[in-house]
Structures are given as structure tokens and as C-alpha cells.
Amino acid sequence: MNHIRLKPASLLASLALPMVAAPAMADFFADSHAKLELRNHYLNRDFRQDNAPQAKAEEWGQGFTAKLESGFTEGAVGLGVDAMGQLGIKLDSSRDRRGTGLLPYGRNSLEPADDYSELGLTAKLRASKSVLRLGTLQPLLPVVVYNDTRLLASSFQGGLLSSQEIDGLTVNAGRLTKANLRDSSSRDDIGYGAASSDGFDFAGGSYAFNPQLSLSYYYGKLEHIYRQQFVGLVHTLPLAEGLNLRSDLRYFDSRGDGAERGGQIDNRNFNASFALGVRAHKFTANLQQMSGDSAFPFLNGGDPYTVNLVTYNTYTRAGLDSWQLRYDYDFAALGVPGLSFMTRYTDGRHAKAGAIDNGRERERDTDITYVIQSGPLKNVSLRWRNVMFRSGNGLTTALDENRLIIGYTLALW
Structure with missing residues (x-):
């Protein structure tokens, strides 16, 4: 597949092209569906270790992902096509607050991009x-x-x-x-x-x-x-x-x-x-x-x-032994449907990294999520995620982090 860079104004329109050129087969269209996923993400990472390259990483962006999945043409061997268009828009960032993973930035300028986008096409065959x-x-x-x-x-x-x-x-x-x-x-x-x-x-x-x-x-x-x-x-x-x-x-x-x-x-x-x-x-x-x-x-x-893949850390260093305790609660049991809570603590020891032979890593994550149940904002999800990560015994990363995420999926048909 060739890489295609799209401007924001043309991204969603381009997703319709595969359908226009598709054969006029009943199952191809009747079994198709499309949706638009919206995600607003704010991430603030406060570095607490001495001599950190940045005091903090802080960015805010809006993401759009449109997905279209066709059905298959009729017959013993059916053909179909899927399309996915993605667009990310910078709402707030700067050279000295980059690096959250929300936005790309220039290799030389270090300036975060104002927007970035991608179009992916997938041909499919069913037998x-x-x-x-x-x-x-x-x-x-x-x-x-x-x-x-x-x-x-x-x-x-x-x-x-x-x-x-x-x-x-x-x-x-x-x-x-x-x-x-x-x-x-x-x-x-x-x-x-x-x-x-x-x-x-x-x-x-x-x-x-x-x-x-x-x-x-x-x-x-x-x-x-x-x-x-x-x-x-x-x-x-x-x-x-x-x-x-x-x-x-x-x-x-x-x-x-x-x-x-x-x-x-x-x-x-x-x-x-x-x-x-x-x-x-x-x-x-x-x-x-x-x-x-x-x-x-x-x-x-x-x-x-x-x-033990958690919010910040992967716990995949050589020699690392880790454990995690986690608790989840669904507040629907108390008459508040849509509200949920999660907290976990993960501890890893004996990590090997270069000359380090007994490094330690630990992380505490807490999520509070609410999905609106009715009204014009029904199914909009609101999430606050708080992270504390510390390492030691030769490993030196220390940070506190907050993420605010608003999500919504709109079925187009």
C-alpha cells in the first residue's frame, strides 16, 4: 500500500471512493457499515527525577478515525473492501512540552505538527x-x-x-x-x-x-x-x-x-x-x-x-520479575450505571539494563470512567487516568501523570 497524506478537509470524503467504484452487489452494500470515532486526549507528564531532559511533557489533541467496512459480493468467492481514515489535530503543545506520543514532531525543528493523517485501504476475499x-x-x-x-x-x-x-x-x-x-x-x-x-x-x-x-x-x-x-x-x-x-x-x-x-x-x-x-x-x-x-x-x-502491560510501563526488561494487584468496581450495583473505577499497583524487581543488575520499577494507576447514559450526549465517555511511576537501584525514571480522555463513537450507517 502506498502512503497517502491527506489534508483535514479531504480526509473523510476520500473514504467514500472505494464504495463508489464497488460492484453493485446487494450483499456488498447491505452488509456494509461505517462509524466515526472521536477522541479528545490531554496528557500531562511531570518528570520528578533530577537532570531530566524536560521538566514535563504536556500536549492536547483531537483525533478522528473513520472506519468503513463493506460486505462481500455474492457467490462462492466474495470480494470486499475496507477503508480507515485517521486525522489528528494539535490543540496545544510546544517544543519544550513535546514527546507524549500524541503528536509527531520535526526531527530537526522539534516542533509538534499541527495535524497529521493517514488513509488505509484493505482488500478482502472470502471463501x-x-x-x-x-x-x-x-x-x-x-x-x-x-x-x-x-x-x-x-x-x-x-x-x-x-x-x-x-x-x-x-x-x-x-x-x-x-x-x-x-x-x-x-x-x-x-x-x-x-x-x-x-x-x-x-x-x-x-x-x-x-x-x-x-x-x-x-x-x-x-x-x-x-x-x-x-x-x-x-x-x-x-x-x-x-x-x-x-x-x-x-x-x-x-x-x-x-x-x-x-x-x-x-x-x-x-x-x-x-x-x-x-x-x-x-x-x-x-x-x-x-x-x-x-x-x-x-x-x-x-x-x-x-x-503486566500497564499505562506507562511494559515490564519487559531482561530479568525483570513483576507482580500486580488490581481492583475494579462497577457502580451500576449502587444505582449509577456507566460509572466504573479501577486501581492497580505493579512492582518489578531484578531488572537488567547495561551495568544494572537489580533494577526496580513500580507503577500505580487509577482510572475513573463515566459513560453518559441518556440525553443528547448519550454514550460519550469521560475518563480520568492518574499514574505514578518510580524506578530505582540504578534506574532513574520518576514521573507523575494525568490523562483526560473524552471519547464518542458515531454510527454512520
């Missing part, structure tokens, strides 16, 4: 219960997870085949060649850290033995950088009415591949998450253990599929 997609992709798989934590979401370019021909079995396989980061209008070669690759190949699937138990396996290879295997098990155990226990076990084995352009990769990553739901309450305990000589690798533009 039986299998679908092949070519173009812009946003996969949610253990070996590749796109990022959606700022104004605009990241995306990848490539091909993805998804199949459900056997009951209970879902199979995915594909190849990615480009990545569009969350705060960028460019499509860069797929890579990890400073190293780039010609492509990332992956395959795997999950099998549901029953509604309560599923097993997954995936394999991924970033050419000449790393190869990775994943095994996962998810089990839900109903204990009583309004009471259930969900167990999520994940294991990754990551090694170097070929020329090892990203340096030595040697990591084993075990994750375990246990969540107890008690009516409106949910109590979660997570464990994550790293072994091997390197950090846990994952694609640029993506997130690690790990239980």
Missing part, C-alpha cells in the same frame, strides 16, 4: 469460512498487537488469512512488511528497536474445547532479528451465581534469528493472571517472570501481549 485481507491491518494476536492508547491507533501493512473451517478452531497466518506508528503519518519498515526487517511472518491459532476452556499456539519470525513461540491457556470457572474465576496463562520463548540485526535476543517470558469476579467487584492478581539475557521483543508500533 467458505476463511477470509484473506491485504492492505492495512490492525491485528490482535499474541505475537502482534496494534497500539490504541493515544489520539490515533497504529496499523500495519501486509496480508492476513483467518480461517474458522473447523468448529472451535480459529487459525491465523500472515506477513507484515510496514508499520504506521500511533503518532506518525509515515509507513516504516517493520522492525524492533532500531533494527528493521523485510518482513514479519506469523502463524497459529486457538482451539476452544468448550466455552470455558481454550488453548492457543502462535509462531512469529521477524527476519534477521528474532523468532518467537507462544503458548496460552484461558479457563473460566463459574463458582456460584455472580462469582467466577478466570485464569490466563501465557508463555513466550524468544530467540535471535539470522543476522540478529537487533542484537542478541534470548528471552523466556511466563505470565499468569487470575481474576475473581464477585458481582460488581473484580479482584485480579498477575505474575510475570522474565528469564534469559535480553528484554522481551515485540514489534515497533505494537504492544507486548503481557499481563
